[in-house]
Amino acid sequence: MDSSEITQLQILAAKARMGAILGTYHAKSGHPGGSLSAADIFTYLYFKEMNVDPKNPAWEDRDRFVLSKGHCCPSLYAILALKGYFDWDELTVLRHVGAMLQGHPDMKGTPGVDMSTGSLGQGVSAACGMALAAKLDKKDYRTYTLLGDGEVEEGQVWEAAMFASHHKLDNLVVMVDQNGLQIDGTVEEVAGIEPLDKKFEAFGFEVIKIDGHDFEQIAAALDKAKTVKGKPTAILCKTVKGKGVSFMENQVGWHGTAPNKEQYEQATAELQAEIDRLEGKC
Amino acid sequence: MAEIIKKATRESFGEALCELARENKDIVVFDADLAAATKTGVFKKEFPDRFFDCGIAEGNMMGVAAGMAAAGKIPVAASFAMFATGRAFEQIRNSIAYPGLNVKIAGSHAGISTGEDGATHQCIEDIAIMRAIPGMVVLNPADHWEMKAATKAAIEYNGPVYIRLGRLAIDSFNDPASYEFELGKGITLHEGSDVTVIATGLVVNEALKAVRELEAEGISARLINIHTIKPIDREIIVKAAQETGRIITVEEHNVVGGLADAVCQVVTDECPVKVTRIGVQDRFGYSGPAWELLDKFELTQPHIARVIREAVAEKK
Numbered sequence: 001m002d003s004s005e006i007t008q009l010q011i012l013a014a015k016a017r018m019g020a021i022l023g024t025y026h027a028k029s030g031h032p033g034g035s036l037s038a039a040d041i042f043t044y045l046y047f048k049e050m051n052v053d054p055k056n057p058a059w060e061d062r063d064r065f066v067l068s069k070g071h072c073c074p075s076l077y078a079i080l081a082l083k084g085y086f087d088w089d090e091l092t093v094l095r096h097v098g099a100m101l102q103g104h105p106d107m108k109g110t111p112g113v114d115m116s117t118g119s120l121g122q123g124v125s126a127a128c129g130m131a132l133a134a135k136l137d138k139k140d141y142r143t144y145t146l147l148g149d150g151e152v153e154e155g156q157v158w159e160a161a162m163f164a165s166h167h168k169l170d171n172l173v174v175m176v177d178q179n180g181l182q183i184d185g186t187v188e189e190v191a192g193i194e195p196l197d198k199k200f201e202a203f204g205f206e207v208i209k210i211d212g213h214d215f216e217q218i219a220a221a222l223d224k225a226k227t228v229k230g231k232p233t234a235i236l237c238k239t240v241k242g243k244g245v246s247f248m249e250n251q252v253g254w255h256g257t258a259p260n261k262e263q264y265e266q267a268t269a270e271l272q273a274e275i276d277r278l279e280g281k282c
Numbered sequence: 283m284a285e286i287i288k289k290a291t292r293e294s295f296g297e298a299l300c301e302l303a304r305e306n307k308d309i310v311v312f313d314a315d316l317a318a319a320t321k322t323g324v325f326k327k328e329f330p331d332r333f334f335d336c337g338i339a340e341g342n343m344m345g346v347a348a349g350m351a352a353a354g355k356i357p358v359a360a361s362f363a364m365f366a367t368g369r370a371f372e373q374i375r376n377s378i379a380y381p382g383l384n385v386k387i388a389g390s391h392a393g394i395s396t397g398e399d400g401a402t403h404q405c406i407e408d409i410a411i412m413r414a415i416p417g418m419v420v421l422n423p424a425d426h427w428e429m430k431a432a433t434k435a436a437i438e439y440n441g442p443v444y445i446r447l448g449r450l451a452i453d454s455f456n457d458p459a460s461y462e463f464e465l466g467k468g469i470t471l472h473e474g475s476d477v478t479v480i481a482t483g484l485v486v487n488e489a490l491k492a493v494r495e496l497e498a499e500g501i502s503a504r505l506i507n508i509h510t511i512k513p514i515d516r517e518i519i520v521k522a523a524q525e526t527g528r529i530i531t532v533e534e535h536n537v538v539g540g541l542a543d544a545v546c547q548v549v550t551d552e553c554p555v556k557v558t559r560i561g562v563q564d565r566f567g568y569s570g571p572a573w574e575l576l577d578k579f580e581l582t583q584p585h586i587a588r589v590i591r592e593a594v595a596e597k598k
Contacts, residue, residue: 108382122341
């Protein structure tokens with residue numbers, strides 16, 4: 001990956017963040033904080049990593065992605081729109097009555113969404129099922145899932161982790177968006193999860209720790225995961241909640257609060273300035 | 283009369299799964315460390331590559347089954363009714379039913395007849411829990427032949443299905459030569475005009491014996507077997523309410539939320555008549571041999587016959 005490719009990914013990620021701000025502003029609700037922390041991961045998955053076809057979202061040999069932290073769908077929706085699954089304007093009616101884009105991902109109604117999620121802890125089990133189905137059918141598609149760091153407090157995550165390693169699901173990549181914050185405070189204040197790397201290792205995973213905003217590190221980790229045989233890989237991505245919008249960064253309060261008009265305009269201006277700066281580099 | 287086969291519906295279910303899986307390669311089976319009890323063990327023996335033991339982790343099992351269904355398989359996820367529908371309720375609701383995924387959930391050891399294990403294992407709420415979920419099909423077969431046919435219908439239906447299995451060996455009463463199962467259609471087992479008994483599951487045969495016994499006393503009781511609790515056969519219930527004016531429901535389940543409520547909802551909508559609800563009267567079970575418990579909870583032939591007599595006397 002050369003520097004111009006990285007710049008292109010950074011531009012897409014900034015656009016995804018704008019989409020998340022746009023969507024939550026029009027919805028007057030939603031979860032901007034985690035949508036912003038996960039935007040680079042979504043960008044890399046859909047624009048570099050995954051073998052998918054927006055013209056054929058149900059293609060049975062496609063790679064799968066399960067957003068286990070379903071509330072962070074606004075930036076996923078933006079990425080899916082940028083990828084061509086549906087029109088960008090859908091974001092302006094996110095969470096509206098009769099709209100396609102639901103408050104949490106709906107696989108039945110939204111092209112490109114591989115699993116309905118939103119109840120924390122459940123997506124990772126579904127991802128295990130998809131990975132197991134690939135093994136059973138001797139297909140080489142891979143399954144990716146993204147968890148929140150608060151989400152790993154759910155017991156089901158660890159039931160699924162045991163299942164994944166027991167069944168040697170080396171076609172499964174579990175990523176954790178470690179932005180360090182959950183609704184009631186910092187993860188370590190609320191119900192500490194560390195040492196998370198040792199936990200996943202003990203559950204039989206190959207563990208890779210990266211900066212979840214650094215495309216080279218994301219690329220290297222996902223490339224390495226493909227070489228791991230006989231066990232699943234966990235990629236622990238250190239991120240900043242609210243990343244890319246100055247007044248949202250590292251603020252617990254931006255977990256599930258929509259921007260007002262003024263905040264929407266400021267956030268959009270900041271992200272547009274970033275896009276302009278990056279485009280100037282091209 | 284057809285030969286009587288004495289068999290627990292969980293065994294009939296295990297047999298049916300194997301028969302269906304020989305033809306349908308998409309069927310995969312999950313269990314949560316209870317394969318010997320739910321009888322998915324017979325499938326495991328014949329199809330080891332298509333059987334996955336998830337260990338004692340029912341929530342994850344339902345999620346994995348959902349993911350498998352999303353990838354085109356037809357997963358059957360089995361456990362005790364208590365843990366399948368209780369522990370894993372929300373996984374069934376959000377990961378299976380909301381996306382309408384093609385998962386079949388089998389809940390064994392349902393009801394009081396689970397016996398000696400006692401209240402923690404005697405699930406009397408599974409039907410109520412499952413029928414409250416939008417789009418969930420709920421099946422409660424009453425004997426060996428009905429279970430085999432219902433399992434086939436569940437596999438052929440595209441969408442989430444809950445199927446209730448019993449631990450206790452019971453006599454068959456259906457004749458395989460003439461028996462037909464249609465999803466969502468009740469079956470009139472005995473014609474009658476004084477009163478209608480609507481029963482489901484293991485106690486259907488008890489009700490059948492009761493209405494036959496009462497024939498000698500000049501009581502004409504209709505008996506309807508409701509194997510599909512959701513979607514319920516509205517037509518057969520309304521017709522019974524109109525023609526007999528009195529209904530008695532019989533179920534091995536809490537009288538809250540199960541067959542009784544499903545029937546009451548239909549008659550209050552369309553033809554209000556008095557309904558007497560035989561079932562577990564909103565209390566927990568306790569340990570004991572199955573038939574002794576069924577008698578204590580007044581779910582057997584003599585108790586059903588008494589309630590029918592009372593209803594007919596009251597009507598006259």
